[in-house]
Amino acid sequence: MFHCSTADKIKSMNNKLRIGWFSFTCCEDSTIIFTELLNTHWKNWKNSIEFAHAKVLKKSPEIIPEMDVAFVEGAITGDKQEEKLNNIRQKAKILVAIGSCAVVGSPSNQRNFFNRSQLEEIKPILERFKYKEKVLKLSEIVKVDDVVPGCPMNEQVFLQIMDKYLNTNPLSFRENEATEKSSEETSDVPKRK
Amino acid sequence: MHDINDHFDPDNFDINLSEISKIEGAASLEIKVRDKKIEDLKFSISEWKRFYTQAIQGKPAVAIPQLVARICGTCSNAHLLCSIKAIENALSILPSNQTKLLRKLLHFGLLIRDHALHLYIFALPDIYNKNSILEFDENDTVQNQLLEDTFAVKEVGNQLSIIIGGRSVHAPNPTIGGFHKLPKIDDLKNLRPKLQQIRPKIINLVEIFAKVTSVLKPRIQPSFSSLTSDDFSFLDGIMKSAAGKALSERELDKYLEAVIIPYSHARGFKLNGNLMMVGALARLNLSKQSLHPKTKIDINNYLSLFPSSNIYHNNLAQAIEILHVIDTSLDIIDRLNEIAEEKPPKITPKESVGVGIIEAPRGTLYHKYKIDSQGLVKKAEIIVPTGQNQVLMEKGIYEQTERLLLEDADKEKITLEAEKLIRAFDPCMSCASHFLQVNWR
Numbered sequence: 001m002f003h004c005s006t007a008d009k010i011k012s013m014n015n016k017l018r019i020g021w022f023s024f025t026c027c028e029d030s031t032i033i034f035t036e037l038l039n040t041h042w043k044n045w046k047n048s049i050e051f052a053h054a055k056v057l058k059k060s061p062e063i064i065p066e067m068d069v070a071f072v073e074g075a076i077t078g079d080k081q082e083e084k085l086n087n088i089r090q091k092a093k094i095l096v097a098i099g100s101c102a103v104v105g106s107p108s109n110q111r112n113f114f115n116r117s118q119l120e121e122i123k124p125i126l127e128r129f130k131y132k133e134k135v136l137k138l139s140e141i142v143k144v145d146d147v148v149p150g151c152p153m154n155e156q157v158f159l160q161i162m163d164k165y166l167n168t169n170p171l172s173f174r175e176n177e178a179t180e181k182s183s184e185e186t187s188d189v190p191k192r193k
Numbered sequence: 194m195h196d197i198n199d200h201f202d203p204d205n206f207d208i209n210l211s212e213i214s215k216i217e218g219a220a221s222l223e224i225k226v227r228d229k230k231i232e233d234l235k236f237s238i239s240e241w242k243r244f245y246t247q248a249i250q251g252k253p254a255v256a257i258p259q260l261v262a263r264i265c266g267t268c269s270n271a272h273l274l275c276s277i278k279a280i281e282n283a284l285s286i287l288p289s290n291q292t293k294l295l296r297k298l299l300h301f302g303l304l305i306r307d308h309a310l311h312l313y314i315f316a317l318p319d320i321y322n323k324n325s326i327l328e329f330d331e332n333d334t335v336q337n338q339l340l341e342d343t344f345a346v347k348e349v350g351n352q353l354s355i356i357i358g359g360r361s362v363h364a365p366n367p368t369i370g371g372f373h374k375l376p377k378i379d380d381l382k383n384l385r386p387k388l389q390q391i392r393p394k395i396i397n398l399v400e401i402f403a404k405v406t407s408v409l410k411p412r413i414q415p416s417f418s419s420l421t422s423d424d425f426s427f428l429d430g431i432m433k434s435a436a437g438k439a440l441s442e443r444e445l446d447k448y449l450e451a452v453i454i455p456y457s458h459a460r461g462f463k464l465n466g467n468l469m470m471v472g473a474l475a476r477l478n479l480s481k482q483s484l485h486p487k488t489k490i491d492i493n494n495y496l497s498l499f500p501s502s503n504i505y506h507n508n509l510a511q512a513i514e515i516l517h518v519i520d521t522s523l524d525i526i527d528r529l530n531e532i533a534e535e536k537p538p539k540i541t542p543k544e545s546v547g548v549g550i551i552e553a554p555r556g557t558l559y560h561k562y563k564i565d566s567q568g569l570v571k572k573a574e575i576i577v578p579t580g581q582n583q584v585l586m587e588k589g590i591y592e593q594t595e596r597l598l599l600e601d602a603d604k605e606k607i608t609l610e611a612e613k614l615i616r617a618f619d620p621c622m623s624c625a626s627h628f629l630q631v632n633w634r
Contacts, residue, residue: 023219025240025241025243026266026623027263027264027265027266027267027269027623028217028265028266028267028623029263029266029269029362029363030266031266032266032267032310032361032362033266033361033362035310035314035347036306036347036348036351036361038344039344039345039347039348039351040344040348042327042344046327051325051327056314057314057325057326057327058318058324058325058327058328059324059325062211077241078241081241107243107248107260107263108243110243110244110245110248111243111244111247111248114244114247114248118244118247118250121247122242122244122247125242129241131241151263151363152266152360152362152363
């Protein structure tokens, strides 16, 4: 988990926090909550944040750009999604799992608990579109720095995390990245990445 | 997003939009042009399935509404209300008049928020040649006002849903037969001036979309269908098609023919073998006379545009619907002087089949459950609006692209216009892709 002093206040090159908003397999309820939070928070955020990638709000680049913070909702159910998530992780200094499907996998992972006859019913689809054998939560694939649980995401937790990163010194990000990389190399916790 | 070739040949090119922006969920478009003719065109829904119709099997019917609300974050409360209606029909539960009115307000909150999200955030930037509503120029009086209106209108819809449902997404308060927790009358009365304040903003929005000159009239006119009622209620009424024919609700799945689209994660539909379209345009085409009287007065100049087969008029129809639900919500709030402490009824399971049909923001939503004597769901069928529009969407993109090629439009123009047309349909991919065909025996 990332920690920083809230007294430090500088961001990216243009002094804005570069954020990305990504959705994988889910109902995109947290995207809706996020767009509703803009109703009352955009005026406060507009000079502090920049959307590097947010498909719901703008045409966004196909190549995942460098970001300070990537907010990622949804579970991972296909290999291409896993590849994209790894790409996001590489490009983002901080990755935040948004909502229940990203944080714990449910309810998008309900097929993980299907009985034999239910699995037989869905098998042709799984094979045709090359689904993964099991639906995975984000932390089963990449390192997750922060989580916003809830279905939809808990608004107050999200706002606290936004505030935390809006008040983060990017130099601390980099120091943290270096420390995390070093600890990952020696960690006993298996990571797929 | 675009796959722009370095050395562009205007007669031979490929368009590959792997992730279409400013829509709900994931969809992609591939167009292959050779010798200035379309060699291949595929519009596909690329959301991965979550298999809700399978997951529902064996679960208690009383737990289903909150589960199926998670099919879609955008229209979750529409799934919630449709599921409740299906189970109430199965178990012969009649909601009170108060419950019916509060459900209407909950749905109207969703309609204001959802149509506003589509019109302001997704469609309006196309009209002003902007990438995003957030890039509207704050020093330009008109653009700044539209940015302010975006947030003001969405917020009022959001608040209406929160007051009634307890939350605007996956509302926890509505349940089978009534509400777990009832709203406070003072909260509703306090929202009244805010509803009134956004009314002129919506009339302005109607005028903006009425001036849009884009046209796509499919060569074969689709069969428009929707739930129709004297008060344009969205939640009750009779299913009708443009031919004026009433469709039996219990047997709607027999009129709808599932179309398997091999490259899409979602299935399409035809109505009695014809191309079909549901949503705001279908509703206005079939029921404009049932709009609120105040709405009809203020947008009278534009009502004559309907019935229309121009797909782009779906945006205008949505703007008109926002005004209608504001006016109807104001009436309901004025009529409500108190909210009685009604408790939801005790539920007695019985072997039955229940169908619920409502008009979700994007069109007719259909839930059908077969329930056993223990109150467990044996089978479920859910048909969503975007599935019903999917075949026409692809055909519409094809016809528009063909026309643009004849007009010597370049790849960038063809791509942009395809995106605009897809947005005009206002598809919801989260809804569309999570079911399998169910065989009812």
